[in-house]
Amino acid sequence: MPIYEKLMGNPFVDAGVCGICEWLGRNVQPEQITPADLEQVVDDIAPMMQTDAGWKNLHGVFPNSVLTNAAYRKQDQVELLKKECQGYLNTIVELEHTGDCMGCGRRSTNTWLSRTNIPLTGSGKLRNFYPTFAEGAGYCSACAFAIQLSPLAFVATGGKFLTLHSNSWKALRSWSRVCIDDIRQQQLRQQIIGSYNPGYANPRNGLFYMARTMSQFQEMRTDENITMQVYCFTNYNQGPELEIYYMPAPVFKFLRIVYQSEFKTAWQEIVRSGYLVNWAKVKSEEDYKNRTNRVYENLLRDISILGYFLNRRIRKPRGNWELLSLYLKEIKTMEQTRLEKIKQVGDFIAECIQESGSDRRLVRLERAKSYEACRNVLLYIIRERIKQGAPTPLFSLDDYVEYLFPESEDFTATPWRETRDLLLFRVYEQLHNWLQERGFVEFDEDNASDSNDESFTEQTEED
Ligand SMILES: [Zn+2]
Structure with missing residues (x-):
């Protein structure tokens, strides 16, 4: 059994897996990902995904994390992130048939996480956010790892983030490709700003902008019924928010035909x-x-x-x-x-x-x-x-x-x-x-x- 597969069902896990695949290469599929690949992605991304490099918008995704909490500022945050990811990597197992992980439902939970690592989850002190008063939300290492890399596939919008969930893997890949292409450009220019930001503070206009951009890709030339469920969220300490936009399949199909x-x-x-x-x-x-x-x-x-x-x-x-x-x-x-x-x-x-x-x-x-x-x-x-x-x-x-x-x-x-x-x-x-x-x-x-x-x-x- 592989570590990941297509459309595992949790929007943050799917965003992370998509981002990882797209970073590894255009044709890389989740089923092919090995622990060595994951290690490589961390080595590539960790130096970029931190404030010193310019990736400034993580406070709205992982507040209090090793990357954003002022207490860690004096330490080497790249190393801290690598260490944290390595911790997950050391305990990753292959997919099973069932499990209690909130990300995949296919592996056993082995880590209890709060909103520091999982957007829109409760904080550690308030146990009533979690099932059976647990100390956090239960995830397996593979899902927890994927979520740490999900900002690769987020679109920044006026202090918040858009992330796509869809019934179509091709659509998720196209969305992530737009984001990753931008991050690669940032890397080339040596001007890191963080998750892709096309400058739309209005999230609905941002969603249509993404639909238009995705329509340019060859694999979107399809009759397939693709629904787009877009989460607009922020995980800020002061007031996390979530709004969901739903683009019905006929609307996205019409837009794809029109833009092509x-x-x-x-x-x-x-x-x-x-x-x-x-x-x-x-x-x-x-x-x-x-x-x-x-x-x-x-x-x-x-x-x-x-x-x-x-x-x-x-x-x-x-x-x-x-x-x-x-x-x-x-x-x-x-x-x-x-x-x-x-x-x-x-x-x-x-x-x-x-x-x-x-x-x-x-x-x-x-x-x-x-x-x-x-x-x-x-x-x-x-x-x-x-x-x-x-x-x-x-x-x-x-x-x-x-x-x-x-x-x-x-x-x-x-x-x-x-x-x-x-x-x-x-x-x-x-x-x-x-x-x-x-x-x-x-x-x-x-x-x-x-x-x-x-x-x-x-x-x-x-x-
Ligand atoms: Zn899982």
């Missing part, structure tokens, strides 16, 4: 529209990267982001119908037939508006604030199309009931608004240039802010 395709640029535009900022004052990414992003927030909370695909101010879509369809199919599980029907009706409406030479109907559709108003606009368009001698009806009764305004079990879901926005998107896509030529776009596209304040306020007012 030609949709990338359009998607970035949609994401930018989710920041509530005054773009006129923005000089660099630093001015907005930590602001709340509504697109990200909504994706994490399963709220529709359809409104952000529309730039209502300049009557222009963000992205194209294919990108919008991808979002609706992957994340909102909308059926292809419904999408096709709405697209066709949108095309007919665009034709009708263009032939009428006026944007009157479009204005009415844009301003429709109720199901009734929306239906009325469509009724006018039907009449106008008959006048124009259109060969086919705008839609059949079946299309209307099944695809345009399907009954919704959840009354508050108000699908008419979704349908209206989809129709508007298609009309804008077909007619934006024509609307501009005709002077039906009031704002100068180059000067117009691309923030999406209008659609956002409209939604909050109505809902």
Whole structure:
């Protein structure tokens, strides 16, 4: 039996094992790790993972440890860390079938640890944190060792840390690779700063940044359903904290497809529209990267982001119908037939508006604030199309009931608004240039802010 294996189940152990594997080499798998490998990792990492070298953010992970407690400052902290790790190494055994270790459940506990060595565990004095009033949390040496190296796979975020747990080993490896690549760079530059810090004090934006970066790796080009559970924590003496963000598999899959395709640029535009900022004052990414992003927030909370695909101010879509369809199919599980029907009706409406030479109907559709108003606009368009001698009806009764305004079990879901926005998107896509030529776009596209304040306020007012 090996010492470690993939996905052992404890987020800190998995982070540590991933970090160790990635440090040893891109293709190294947990099952191959030997005690000699672990010794090598300690020899490599210990000189870096200490305050004197520049790794300053360990107080939030291992408070009071040999690396962070002022009492050890006068001693050789690298040696102390090596000694501590050696202590674990001397007693590491291979995985068994069962055991009472809180990290793996596959080996017997042989060390009792507190929050000094295991983030978010109780302190030694308060025994009521531990099962059966034990003197600490019970771990086996192999898991305890792995956790000491877990900061290799943490992302620093505004004084806290993000660590990934996932059902996919490939995802964990990709996350750690991003972190380890940075640490190797720090080592090369001889400028150690500690756990990878991409500068996101807003942890949710940091999570999406990581998802984007991970999507670049070849092994993320997969249909696999990968969920991302990200722990945002600090283990500070004064107030440890924990928040958990959950990125559902369809959202991460959508992001991977988008970031690996030609949709990338359009998607970035949609994401930018989710920041509530005054773009006129923005000089660099630093001015907005930590602001709340509504697109990200909504994706994490399963709220529709359809409104952000529309730039209502300049009557222009963000992205194209294919990108919008991808979002609706992957994340909102909308059926292809419904999408096709709405697209066709949108095309007919665009034709009708263009032939009428006026944007009157479009204005009415844009301003429709109720199901009734929306239906009325469509009724006018039907009449106008008959006048124009259109060969086919705008839609059949079946299309209307099944695809345009399907009954919704959840009354508050108000699908008419979704349908209206989809129709508007298609009309804008077909007619934006024509609307501009005709002077039906009031704002100068180059000067117009691309923030999406209008659609956002409209939604909050109505809902
Ligand atoms: Zn264990």
